[in-house]
Structures are given as C-alpha cells and as structure tokens.
Amino acid sequence: MQESFSFGPVFDRNSKILILGSFPSVQSRAAGFYYANPQNRFWRVLAAVYQEAVPETVEEKRALLLSHGLALWDVLERCEIQGSSDASIRGAVPVDIETVTREAKIRRVLVNGTTAAKYYARYLEAKTGIPAVCLPSTSPANASYRLERLTELWGAALLRKEG
Template sequence: MDRVYHEIEPVYDHSSKILILGSFPSVKSRENHFYYGHPQNRFWKVLEKLYDIHFTDIESKKQFLHKNHIALWDVIESCEIEGSSDASIRNIKLNDIKKIIDESAIEKIYVNGKKAQEYYNKYVLDKTKISCIPLPSTSPANAAYSLDKLIEKWKQIKE
C-alpha cells in the first residue's frame, strides 16, 4: 500500500462554531479536491435537506459552510489506504485539529462515521479536550441508513 496524503485545505474561519470531521477523503474527494466528492456520498444531500439549499459547485458549498459557521476537515493527514476503504487505513499521521479550535469559536465537534470517531477519541481528544458527537456515516457504504434516517440523526448540527 502506498502512503496517501490529504491535500484538501480545511474549511473554517474565526467564526466557525461547529466542526465536522471525517476520517480521510475518498478517492473521488481527492480527485475533486473537496470533501465528500463521491456522487453517492450523502453528506451534501443531507445538508441540502436540512438547510433547504441547493449546492451548484464547490464554491457554493464553501460559502454555505462559512455562512453557517461550520468548519470541515478530516482527522487524518496521511495514511496507507486501499482505495477509499476506512477499514484498510494503516500507519496514520494526524491533522492538527487543535489549530482550528485555537483559530475559531468551535463549541461542538461532530464526527462523520465510526472510524472518524475512533481516531478522534484515540488520538485527538486529549489535545482538544472537547468530546466529539458521533453521527452516522454519510458514505454509500453505510447502507443501514436511508437518506431520511441520516437527515433525522444529522439535524442536531442545527441546534
């Protein structure tokens, strides 16, 4: 397995209040140079439904995130990974999550899926001292959750 690097900048600013963390970008996200780039990933569909908005491109997604004080990043900076499989992740190097917290107004941290939760709790929690709130993965691999069920669980990010 080759080492793969996270080359997508975090999205945040000084007024970001919530941080949503994934584990590591999928192959499609890495190709598109933005988060949740696989057409079957339901992350952006969930946000569209929750906020009654339609995203047309990456720029509209970034503007939405800033307007709604949402920061977006991943726990892992680099790792060995097969394709997009979280289960195959090995030899991780972490992103500096504390940097976002220090440079913003983060009050809550949500994690998108079990792997992001596992890595956050194992490696990051001691540095940030902010417990993460787990949300079900928006990945197409999470077939147990319909779009409606995801929306129901994810609506807490608006509170």
C-alpha cells in the same frame, strides 16, 4: 499500499461546529475537495438540514458550510489506504487540530462515522477537550441509513441549541 494525503480544513473565525470525516475517498482526493463521490450523501444531508439547494461547486459547498458556522476537515492528515476503504487504513497521522481551534471558537465536534470517531478519540479529543458526537456515516457504504434518517439525525446534532 500507497501513502495518501488529505487537504486542508474549511473554516473561518465564525465557525462553531467542526465536522470531521476520517480520510478523503479516492474521488475526493482526485477532486481535491470533500465528499466528491456523488453517491455520498453528505452535501444532500446538509442542504436538507438547512433547507438550501444542494451545492454543486466547491465554492457553493464552502459557502454552505461557512454561512452556517461550520468547519469541515478530516481526522487524518495522511495514511496508507487501499482505495477508499477506512478498514484498510494503516500508518495514520492525525491533523494538527490547532490549525482550526486556534482561530475558531469550536463548541461542538461532529464526526462522520465510527472510523472518524475512533481516530478522533485516539488522537484529537485530548487536544480539543470536546467529546465528539458520532453521527452515522453519509458514505454510500452505509446503506442501512436512508437519506431521510440521516437528515433527521444530522439535523438534530447540527441544530441543537447550546446550553
């Protein structure tokens, strides 16, 4: 297994919801940006929730996130991983979550799948003080969830009013 590294977060001072994946896939690592595998439904789900066109470029993806107060990162900064398999993760090193929480007033944390939830609970929840909402993974490996159901569940979490 080879050690791989993630890339930095997408956020600004207006970000209120932090979405965390586990670790970038092979395609995302090659592209240098999140959810680059065209079979991953992440960008289609967000576009449907916010009733916008599916973003194609990195700039469009960043704009979609930031225009809705979203921050995006992964739970792990680096690890040893075989391909894109979360099950193969070894030597996990968490991100410095304060990079985001120092500058943005994060009110809610959503995690993309159970692996992200596990590592968030283990390494980061005590630092943020915010329990994560675990959503079904948008990965193509999660074939039990259709796009419509993912959009419904993610939309309920993203559009929930504070309070």
